[in-house]
Every structure is written in structure tokens, then in C-alpha cells.
Amino acid sequence: MTLGDVLQGNNMQLQILLISRIPRLLSIIITGIGMSISGLIMQQLTRNRFVSPTTAGTINFAQLGMLLAMLFFTDSTLMQRMTVSFICALAGSFLFMVIMRRIKFQNTLFVPLIGMMLGNIVSSVTTFIALQYNLVQNISSWSQGSFTNVLRGNFELVYLGIPFVIIAYFYANKFTIAGMGEDFSKNLGLNYNLIVNIGLIIISLITASIVVTIGNIPFIGLIVPNIVTMWLGDNLKNNLGITAIVGAIFLLVCDIVSHLIIFPFEVTISLTVGIIGSVIFLFLIMRRKSYES
């Protein structure tokens, strides 16, 4: 497909552009923004650089919800899956926050470790249920994040994330304060529980909408906010916009890379992001180590 074809009004090419290419672009941008913003909020609320939907198990809870929706409502609509998935993700985030508060030994690495254990456990519950209904391969296909199946008409649910990203912008400063602890925020006249709950609802909704339509894309919520913070400092309100942009660009680049590696086929984006993301994440924790010593 060339630009010339489209401009000459080649109908076929125009259709490809409208039905496949543009929806794909939009969904990549929204996913990139949504995941990195929810990671950023989570990091502010927990005061921990290494917490994100991937390392807190939120994604695994959302997947469990999706499986449950498939089992309870045969021929479930996207909206039903989304709802159940959202409820599970929310329950998971609350559980994580409860656990977080009990951990007296607040080491920055210990918290994500517990979160990832929790995530693994939830996945093993998902696998257990899936095995009873012979859905294991089915799960591993939809839990892989991929934009290949994005066509006009089946991805619009990701738009649900947009209003919540905007709400997040208005609450940015409050999230920062809430992250400083319950007593501190009460001193400043803030309804701590309300703010934390709003944050968790935003995170869970964005995560669920992405898991249901696109699948799991690991690590974005973790590395994008960290890179932006390394570069620009720690002001949530200023960083939100840039984090969103960097998240979208990062995911776009990863998508192009997954197109090119084994052209004319393509690798799923969750694999590309998984590899690039884990390398960057390893670099981030090593770098933290060299700061300490």
C-alpha cells in the first residue's frame, strides 16, 4: 500500500487503511498511554518505583476475570467480559494494597516480588480452571497481547480508558499526596481512602479494557514511567503527559519491530515488549544498585 494509491482514490487500499491500519494505530496509541499512565499512578500510590500492573498481579486478575466471563456467559459479549474482568482486577488491586500495608519490611524490591508471586498464583488458579474445560491453549492465545486482530468494530472498548486517563490528570497531585501515607494526607485534609480507591478503580478499568481487547502486554507500565522520571524528575502532574506520549511511542516502535523481525510474518507484540522490557527493567534495578553503593 502506498500513499499514492490512497490519494488516487484506490478504493481497496482506502478500505485497508480505514478498517485495519487506522484502528490498529489508534489501539496501539491508547494501549501505550493507558498502560503507562496506570503504571505511573500505581507507583505514586505505593511510593515504589517497581510496582505496575505487571508486578502487582493486576493483569493476572483481569485474565482470571476474562476466563470466568467466558465460562459463565457462553457467547459472552466483549462488554460482559470487560465487566467481570474489571471486577476481578479491582479485587486484585485492593488485595495488593491490603498486603502492601501489612508489609513492615518496606524494601523497594520486596513489594514487587510479593506482587509477582501473587500474580503467579492467580495465573495458576486460572490454569486450573482452564484445564477443567480444556481451554489452556485458548488462554495462551488470548493472553498474548497482539494487535494483529484489531479491526474496525472489535477494538473500540479500549476507548473506555481515555476518560479515565483524563480523570487521572485532575487527580494527579492528590495521588502524589496519598502516596506519602495515610496520616500525612489526612493532615493535609485529604480523604485518603477515597483517593486511593479512585486510583485503583482507574488502574483496574484501564487494565481490564486492554486485557480484554488486546491482551497482556508486560512491563510497559513499569519501564515507561521510570524512564520519564529518570529524565524529568518526580512531578506527577508534569510527567503525566510526557509519560503518555513516551508510552505510545514505545509501543509503536515495538510494534514496528515485531513487524520487521521475521517479515513478512510478525511476532506478537507482547514477546517484543517482553524482551525489550525485561532487559530495560534489569538495567533499571542494576542501576539502582550502583546508586546505593
Place this chain on the structure above:
Amino acid sequence: MSHKKRFLILIILTIISILLYLFYGLNPASYRFALSRRIPNVLAIITTGSAIAVSTMIFQTITNNRILTPSILGLDSLYLLLQTVVIFLFGSSRFGIIGSEANFILSAALMIIFSILLFKVMFKENQNLLLLLMVGMILGTLFSSISSFLQMIIDPNEFILIQNQMFASFTNVQNSLLRISVMTSLLAFIWSYKELKQLDVLALGREHAINLGIDYGRVVRKLLIVVAILISASTALVGPVTFLGLLVANLAHQLFKDYRHKILIPGAVFLGIISLVAGQFVVERVLGFGTSIGVVINFVGGIYFIYILLKEDRL
């Protein structure tokens, strides 16, 4: 109740469950065949149960934490990745030809090499255990994203074969592999016998242990290698049993309420054997469940983990 009584009860329970497993529903016509199948299964269960109980106990003491299991070193994901790659490259038809022995040795060796490399790189200069665990976990996530990609594009018929490898199964254990696995585990145990005695001191924490004259870095590295060997030997034999260790180590703590490892470790071993044998018996014969005990254990262990998280005030 004294420790002696508790041990007596555990031993009796172990014997009862093993006898039940071996002799339940035998008929005179086919008892030879049935026993020839059941005895290796029970031996495999005893090996894995003990290996996992011992390794988790060591691991939790080293990390000073009761909610971690060695699975976060990423060994399970590495095993699954290896199996997926082998099936993906050679296909199910030739998977049989490679032979389970070669497969066993290959996976066990690679898992041990991987963990030794990881410990060498990560634990040498700065003895930061959490960092080591985090790196292991991230590598584990990386391995599982590669294997789920391969699983997605593989032929569904061949996927069944991978699915069999995904969960621990104690049936169809080969005698030759069982022997290698038992030998390796025993050797690892004897090799580290001196360090195992120092576990009580290590449980006091890094600073105290160093103060009391423990060569912390060396001892912990050696014990970690033992943990890796035990886990690799049992995983390559029956498949990943991720959360069994969590279950039995915590039950041992609850039951004995002691800090001495010469009591805790045998306790955990008995609990591991009982839960696997009795679990296998109930799942297989009483419930007639098609799924393997490994899946059920992961499920139960997972729920127990969440229960501990919610119950304990201090983690």
C-alpha cells in the same frame, strides 16, 4: 504435645497413606502388574516431596521469609521453555525418539547451569538476595513470554504434549530417571550437610549470622546451589510443582512452632510426602478426577498463600 508425639503421628500418617495408595483396590489377578506401576509412582512422590520440602525450607530460611518459594528463581519457567522449544523444534513424533533420559539430563543440567550462572553473576560482590530474586523472577517472566509465544503458534495437537509437561504428574515415572534423581538429590544433601547445620544461625538474619562467625556469602551461595539442584532434579523428573513447598514449609512451622531446622526439615519432608501421596490417592481413586495432583496442589497452595498474606500481621 511433644515433638516426639507429633513425629510419631506424622510417621503413622505417612505409612497409612503409602499403604493405602499401594494396596487400595488390588485384586489377586492383576496385583503384580498394579504394584509394578504403583511402587515407582510412590517412590517418585517421596523423592519429589522430600526434595521440594527441603529446598523450600532452606530457601525460606536464607531469604528470612515465609512466603517465598524457590520457584521465583525462574526455574519452572526455564523448564517449561526448554520443553516447549524441544517439542516445537522436533515435533511430537521425534520428541519420543529423543528419549526421556536425554530430555531429563538436558533439562536438569541446563536448569542447574542457569542457576549457578545467575548466582555467580548476581551474588558475588554485593550480597543482595532480593536483587538476585528479582532478576531471577524477571528472567522467569521473560522465559514464559517466549514459551507462550511458541505455544500460541504451535499445532494444537502438539500443544497437548506441552500441556502434559506443564503440570507435574507422578504416573509414568521411569525407573532409570528415578534412580538418577534420587542419587542427585541425596548427593546434594550430603554435600551440604555441614551448611545445613548452620541454617539455625542463618535464620537470625544476615548481620547476626556474620557476627556469629558464619561465612555468609559462601554458605548462602552453596545452599542456593543445593536448592537449585534439588528443584531441578525433581522438576525434570515429574514437572513443576510450584506451590507445594510453600504449603508444607508453612504447615511445618505451624505444627512444630520451633526454630530448629533439625526438627522443621524432617517435619516438612513428612508433610510433603503425606500431602502428595494422600492427595494423589484422593484425587485419583476417590474423586476420579482426570487432572494431575500437581494442578490441584498449585490451586490449594495458591489459596493457602493468599490466606497467609491476609492472616499474618507482619510479613
